[in-house]
Amino acid sequence: MYDLIIKNARIPQGDEMILTNILVKDEKIAGFIDEIDGIEVKEVIDAKGFLTLPGCIDSHTHFMDPGFTHRENFLTGTSGAAAGGVTTIIDMPCCSVPSVRSVSQLENKIEKIRDKAIVDYGFWGGVTGEDVREGWLHNVKEQADYGVIGFKVYMTPSVPTYPRVTDPEMHEAFKAVAETGLPIGIHAENFAMCDYYVKKFQKDGRMDGPAWAEARMELAEKVAIQLGISFAEDTGARLHIVHMSTGIGAKLVKEAKMRGINVTSETCPHYLTLNYKEAMDKYGAFAKIAPPIRAKKDNEELWNGIIDGSVDFIATDHAPYNVESEKDKEGMNIWTAFPGIPGVETMVPIIISEGYNKGRITLSKLVEILSTNAAKHYGIYPKKGSLNIGADADFTIIDLDKEWTIEKEKMYCLAKYTPFDGFKLKGKVDKTLVRGKVVFDESQGITVVEGYGKIIKRQSIQKLDRTIRF
Numbered sequence: 001m002y003d004l005i006i007k008n009a010r011i012p013q014g015d016e017m018i019l020t021n022i023l024v025k026d027e028k029i030a031g032f033i034d035e036i037d038g039i040e041v042k043e044v045i046d047a048k049g050f051l052t053l054p055g056c057i058d059s060h061t062h063f064m065d066p067g068f069t070h071r072e073n074f075l076t077g078t079s080g081a082a083a084g085g086v087t088t089i090i091d092m093p094c095c096s097v098p099s100v101r102s103v104s105q106l107e108n109k110i111e112k113i114r115d116k117a118i119v120d121y122g123f124w125g126g127v128t129g130e131d132v133r134e135g136w137l138h139n140v141k142e143q144a145d146y147g148v149i150g151f152k153v154y155m156t157p158s159v160p161t162y163p164r165v166t167d168p169e170m171h172e173a174f175k176a177v178a179e180t181g182l183p184i185g186i187h188a189e190n191f192a193m194c195d196y197y198v199k200k201f202q203k204d205g206r207m208d209g210p211a212w213a214e215a216r217m218e219l220a221e222k223v224a225i226q227l228g229i230s231f232a233e234d235t236g237a238r239l240h241i242v243h244m245s246t247g248i249g250a251k252l253v254k255e256a257k258m259r260g261i262n263v264t265s266e267t268c269p270h271y272l273t274l275n276y277k278e279a280m281d282k283y284g285a286f287a288k289i290a291p292p293i294r295a296k297k298d299n300e301e302l303w304n305g306i307i308d309g310s311v312d313f314i315a316t317d318h319a320p321y322n323v324e325s326e327k328d329k330e331g332m333n334i335w336t337a338f339p340g341i342p343g344v345e346t347m348v349p350i351i352i353s354e355g356y357n358k359g360r361i362t363l364s365k366l367v368e369i370l371s372t373n374a375a376k377h378y379g380i381y382p383k384k385g386s387l388n389i390g391a392d393a394d395f396t397i398i399d400l401d402k403e404w405t406i407e408k409e410k411m412y413c414l415a416k417y418t419p420f421d422g423f424k425l426k427g428k429v430d431k432t433l434v435r436g437k438v439v440f441d442e443s444q445g446i447t448v449v450e451g452y453g454k455i456i457k458r459q460s461i462q463k464l465d466r467t468i469r470f
């Protein structure tokens, strides 16, 4: 007796799709069969011949809970994930009060959010300049043993409760994280460069949107990535460049991989599809992000980075702010508005539409960058990120032909803004399943109770194949 059959599912097999019926039992994939007549089952769902991917993963979210729940909380954030076809999110350690830099702080966070989640969730561990200065680096191993999937450091200040690292402090952090075998994700922007040029642009009276992107220039990311690569080479740490925004970044990662250095990278839908001149002229602070949206040439170079393997997967850096008090307050300007945008809800359809449907990437690449690679990189594969028998029955079912337009008011996330408002797409999430249960259905919305989502801890240490393809 099976719990569920997903009939008429078109699953990826390399770059081909094959039509099958998926059997689910005890929240796991139990098999694939051609003929379902005579099989005893409690429930049947019709996938209508739509593409059925292993559940997609957003390994970079800031759901702001507990502490900044006027921006987002775990219910609204994971509802957005479900609606966007994301079955597992991995939340960052910085945007909560307290921030997560020890096991007790992580347990405090889990306690506050566990009854809210709609999809499954894992956690990044934290390490800051303060942890280095105060002699708290023992927390790194303790968080790793608890099951965090990696560690995040900031080279530039972001949240006051999560102090940035100086260069030597980052070196100390790399050494501590290297011993755990887990990745260390860096926000790669050189602090002194950003600080100096932002002040200079302000002094010159620049108040236009694009000024933000020009002040926090490509060079600031380039030199930060170069330093990170040098530190990875020195310490053997597994460097991961989060939200890489520039084409030059992809080239640096490629060179480092070819030299055998332990480095990987992710980019976000906005760095692949938007350019700062148009987006920041049109949306101003609602397109303000750190690092900023870049130029058209970066869009193309990052797509090329995905194709050749220098960009390993996609994540969103979902970090929304309150519209009335933090983005659009009376007297606020491009320098004082908070940097960040929602993204978890639009990632999968944007990559389907602009990547796969436009012929930029193959089907196998699509599966890698939306699901498999992040799962492998963070040690949760094949439980997540695979269609193997025995894997969690997480699926993202996509109507590849459906044409639609992103509308900010319709988003599940708490903050109703996005620089993709009005963006036309081909390809939409029809259903999202987590552990054999539909959590989102295009016609019904969210279909499970708050707290359905479960915590996922790192299962093993796994490393991505870093081969560059020519």
Ligand SMILES: [Zn+2]
Residues within 6 Å of the ligand: 060, 062, 092, 243, 317, 318, 319
């Ligand atoms: Zn982030």
